Amino acid sequence: xxxxxxxxxxxxxxxxxxxxxxxxxxxxxxxxxxxxxxxxxxxxxxxxxxxxxxxxxxxxxxxxxxxxxxxxxxxxxxxxxxxxxxxxxxxxxxxxxxxxxxxxxxxxxxxxxxxx
Amino acid sequence: xxxxxxxxxxxxxxxxxxxxxxxxxxxxxxxxxxxxxxxxxxxxxxxxxxxxxxxxxxxxxxxxxxxxxxxxxxxxxxxxxxxxxxxxxxxxxxxxxxxxxxxxxxxxxxx
Numbered sequence: 001x002x003x004x005x006x007x008x009x010x011x012x013x014x015x016x017x018x019x020x021x022x023x024x025x026x027x028x029x030x031x032x033x034x035x036x037x038x039x040x041x042x043x044x045x046x047x048x049x050x051x052x053x054x055x056x057x058x059x060x061x062x063x064x065x066x067x068x069x070x071x072x073x074x075x076x077x078x079x080x081x082x083x084x085x086x087x088x089x090x091x092x093x094x095x096x097x098x099x100x101x102x103x104x105x106x107x108x109x110x111x112x113x114x115x116x
Numbered sequence: 117x118x119x120x121x122x123x124x125x126x127x128x129x130x131x132x133x134x135x136x137x138x139x140x141x142x143x144x145x146x147x148x149x150x151x152x153x154x155x156x157x158x159x160x161x162x163x164x165x166x167x168x169x170x171x172x173x174x175x176x177x178x179x180x181x182x183x184x185x186x187x188x189x190x191x192x193x194x195x196x197x198x199x200x201x202x203x204x205x206x207x208x209x210x211x212x213x214x215x216x217x218x219x220x221x222x223x224x225x226x227x
Contacts, residue, residue, distance in 0.1 A: 040220075041219070042204055042217035042218065042219055042220055043160065043204075043217055045214055045215070048214075056213075056214070088159070090159055090160070097213055103148060103208055103213070103215070104148075104150065104162065104165055105150075105162075105215055106162060107152075107159045107160045107161070107162075108159060109158070109159050110158075110159040112157075
């Protein structure tokens with residue numbers, strides 16, 4: 001089973017709203033990732049959690065705040081977003097954040113975010 | 117030079133033909149290589165991974181890796197219209213541990 005789930009599927013929010021994206025995996029993976037993908041571009045890494053600790057923050061603006069409550073869950077809290085933040089937000093997981101086959105990343109279906 | 121390069125296409129092939137997708141990478145320390153398929157509006161779906169030089173076959177898909185030439189390819193035999201999608205080449209960076217994506221190649225399979 002290589003399933004990663006994400007909720008909600010679609011989200012429309014105003015620039016003053018606070019919302020959260022949720023991701024869950026039940027594969028026993030210990031690394032989880034947030035990516036942002038704009039149309040006709042490849043996924044762009046935002047954050048990496050390894051063993052529930054933040055390993056990588058790709059200089060993402062503070063209006064994006066990740067949280068990893070446990071090894072199966074990953075949240076992305078959103079506050080005061082800009083229209084240019086509208087994109088597909090993808091969660092992924094892998095066995096470990098390391099080299100080799102254990103870094104095979106499996107993506108969730110994504111959340112389509114629109115900021116008005 | 118981009119870290120992972122792909123021809124953006126579109127690559128157009130007739131139904132039943134072999135589609136050949138190519139990717140080059142710059143980090144000689146890379147050990148793992150991945151192909152993802154992404155339908156419009158959907159998330160990337162893993163098709164294959166390869167980490168040894170040579171060919172790896174899975175059904176209609178064959179991944180080929182040549183580390184000396186820093187080149188990885190994906191062949192799709194008996195292409196079907198349902199194979200029409202963007203194919204993302206991804207390379208695991210030996211330096212940073214991150215997965216580096218190419219820009220993707222759009223494949224169109226015409227009936």
